[in-house]
Amino acid sequence: MSDDKPAPDKQERAAQQDAKTGQEKAVEQPAATQSPENAPEALGEPGVEVRAVGERRGMFGVKGSGDTSGYGGLVAPVVLPGAAQRPYGGWFDTVADKLDAMVEQVVIHRGEITFHVHRDNLVAAMRLLRDDPELRFEFLSGVSGVHYPGDAGRELHAVYHLASYTWNRRIRVEVSAPDDDPHIPSVVKVYPAADWHERETWDMFGIQFDGHPALTRILMPDDWPGHPQRKDYPLGGIPVEYKGASVPPPDQRRSYN
Amino acid sequence: MSTGTDFYADPSETSEGRVFTVTGQDWDEIAADMGEGDAAERIVVNMGPQHPSTHGVLRLILEIEGETVTEARCGIGYLHTGIEKNMEYRTWTQGVTFCTRMDYLSPFFNEMSYVLGVERLLDIEDDIPEKAQVMRVLLMELNRISSHLVCIATGGMEIGALTVMTIGFRERELVLDLFELITGLRMNHAFIRPGGVAQDLPPGALDEIRSFVALMKKRLPEYAALCNANPIFKARLENVGHLDLEGCMALGLTGPVLRSTGYGFDLRKAQPYSGYETYDFDVQTWDTADSYGRFRVRLNEMWESLKIIEQAADRLARLEGAPVMVADKKIAWPSQLSIGSDGMGNSLDHIRHIMGESMEALIHHFKLVTEGFRVPAGQAYVPVESPRGELGAHVVSDGGTRPFRAHFRDPSFNNLQAMGLMSEGGQIADVIVAIASIDPVMGGVDR
Numbered sequence: 090m091s092d093d094k095p096a097p098d099k100q101e102r103a104a105q106q107d108a109k110t111g112q113e114k115a116v117e118q119p120a121a122t123q124s125p126e127n128a129p130e131a132l133g134e135p136g137v138e139v140r141a142v143g144e145r146r147g148m149f150g151v152k153g154s155g156d157t158s159g160y161g162g163l164v165a166p167v168v169l170p171g172a173a174q175r176p177y178g179g180w181f182d183t184v185a186d187k188l189d190a191m192v193e194q195v196v197i198h199r200g201e202i203t204f205h206v207h208r209d210n211l212v213a214a215m216r217l218l219r220d221d222p223e224l225r226f227e228f229l230s231g232v233s234g235v236h237y238p239g240d241a242g243r244e245l246h247a248v249y250h251l252a253s254y255t256w257n258r259r260i261r262v263e264v265s266a267p268d269d270d271p272h273i274p275s276v277v278k279v280y281p282a283a284d285w286h287e288r289e290t291w292d293m294f295g296i297q298f299d300g301h302p303a304l305t306r307i308l309m310p311d312d313w314p315g316h317p318q319r320k321d322y323p324l325g326g327i328p329v330e331y332k333g334a335s336v337p338p339p340d341q342r343r344s345y346n
Numbered sequence: 347m348s349t350g351t352d353f354y355a356d357p358s359e360t361s362e363g364r365v366f367t368v369t370g371q372d373w374d375e376i377a378a379d380m381g382e383g384d385a386a387e388r389i390v391v392n393m394g395p396q397h398p399s400t401h402g403v404l405r406l407i408l409e410i411e412g413e414t415v416t417e418a419r420c421g422i423g424y425l426h427t428g429i430e431k432n433m434e435y436r437t438w439t440q441g442v443t444f445c446t447r448m449d450y451l452s453p454f455f456n457e458m459s460y461v462l463g464v465e466r467l468l469d470i471e472d473d474i475p476e477k478a479q480v481m482r483v484l485l486m487e488l489n490r491i492s493s494h495l496v497c498i499a500t501g502g503m504e505i506g507a508l509t510v511m512t513i514g515f516r517e518r519e520l521v522l523d524l525f526e527l528i529t530g531l532r533m534n535h536a537f538i539r540p541g542g543v544a545q546d547l548p549p550g551a552l553d554e555i556r557s558f559v560a561l562m563k564k565r566l567p568e569y570a571a572l573c574n575a576n577p578i579f580k581a582r583l584e585n586v587g588h589l590d591l592e593g594c595m596a597l598g599l600t601g602p603v604l605r606s607t608g609y610g611f612d613l614r615k616a617q618p619y620s621g622y623e624t625y626d627f628d629v630q631t632w633d634t635a636d637s638y639g640r641f642r643v644r645l646n647e648m649w650e651s652l653k654i655i656e657q658a659a660d661r662l663a664r665l666e667g668a669p670v671m672v673a674d675k676k677i678a679w680p681s682q683l684s685i686g687s688d689g690m691g692n693s694l695d696h697i698r699h700i701m702g703e704s705m706e707a708l709i710h711h712f713k714l715v716t717e718g719f720r721v722p723a724g725q726a727y728v729p730v731e732s733p734r735g736e737l738g739a740h741v742v743s744d745g746g747t748r749p750f751r752a753h754f755r756d757p758s759f760n761n762l763q764a765m766g767l768m769s770e771g772g773q774i775a776d777v778i779v780a781i782a783s784i785d786p787v788m789g790g791v792d793r
Binding site for chain 1: 432434597717740744750
């Protein structure tokens, strides 16, 4: 997808009028209280990249024909919360300082912090997060895959939920891989708990975790074709007939989007 | 030979060796068939997925030498129903109906972890009415009791303590009766919704809850009397399925297994949600790190749950008539349920209002029920302390009316990883005890 700024006109104008104060305001604000509405990039601050990860078309999910409402031409970009600015507030900065060079982007949304890490740095970052006495994220909750077909070059995301029982903190580490090279290094050596979670993510998304001791399917049968949780994998189902009427399967029903 | 007539149970030769199908006949016949040599020494046993002692459709692949397990692996996925995928095709509210069916012994925890994630993304965490919060806590703690009861009951059955099973299910039935009274359903309630709970407490519910607590205080000591010092029970459970704190942290184990190592980590205390910080209760631990310790932790936790239920009931008595759904009408479910002559359904007053009095109310109802609300783009992960450990929903929204992705970190799924570590080197009969002490629920493991 393109790197278009989706900022509405009003906000852009307001930011242009008062670009400098806007920037200062954004920096003063601890990131824990930043939200997409008041984050710097939403205020139209120049220099902050906003990535659209998809596009929403129309209103009623109708494809082909039948929409005479006029809403069919509606196109809106799907934008996830953007990068947060320093200071992040509290211990967020402690963790960010330690990871520093390995972090591509820090996102703070609703009080949860996400560190986007390049896949080449993943294992080193995880090892540091686990072992550093100031971090001590000794507990990996799980790995969860997300497929963003519209996020060109970074379609497949693996999200690691980490917890530090020592400090009672939680963070998220997010790694991405392109669809045509779905490789992410395995963290099983650092966190043995990741074993089954990575197998599940491979099973469901087709992400290959390099270095995993036995990356086999775990929930689907061994000979299953495809990876069911990918967005291009259909939900499936058959129409159900009841009293002469036919109800299509859920993914073919008229629905809002 | 009796197996000779059984079409499915004939021994066959494969490239991996001889395959025997054991379907309940005399073991001596199999042993005689295997003869001498390699096969008699080292056998790979497929236990399950249809086996009464494997706690559901869990398949165990055990390599045994005599009675000793040398290698143990789990085969899972037999109950995979694609709940997470299905949720991507339903509205945010409908998602509750799906995820409640995952871990079928703790439906309220499934709902809660998902709903907390959605509420965080909606940024309405602070707007949830107090009564809804208290009702959630009440239901979760009742659920913790019913879940622990099933764990103890089935665990007892699997080691031959049949009385433990019968009394366990007897008490669980009382909890399910309460669920039916409050939510209308014994299981799969879909009662905790984004913004609050589906419905107010019915009249008389508090009295029922109080009499249940009083009864449980008489019944819980029965478990202690039957099991705690029972030499057979202790012989089967003590020092079986040992896993220390290091192993728990490395393999991501939480819940009673973690607390049986002596480490009192409980998300209700560490990262409270739904107002748990305002309740008076203790985190129960044991220091033996074995199956017996996990049993005692569960037994003690039921007492703590009773304490919380009593406090919640007192608070609910003060909150009569208070709202149970967030005030924001763009999120709150428009209709209220009521009990009619034909059972639970939409309140007739509401139907009269939208069909006869207000066109706008009808439009509002229609839009919210068919389209649902939009959730701002982003992701959230809010874990809760389920009876089996950390249960968290990773909820991702792209700003639409349906979840872009909902992934559940189910504690059973994670905890089963420890099966090999707990049972390798032990007796084959101890594998059953070790698994029962993890208490996996396959509906949650496979989702």
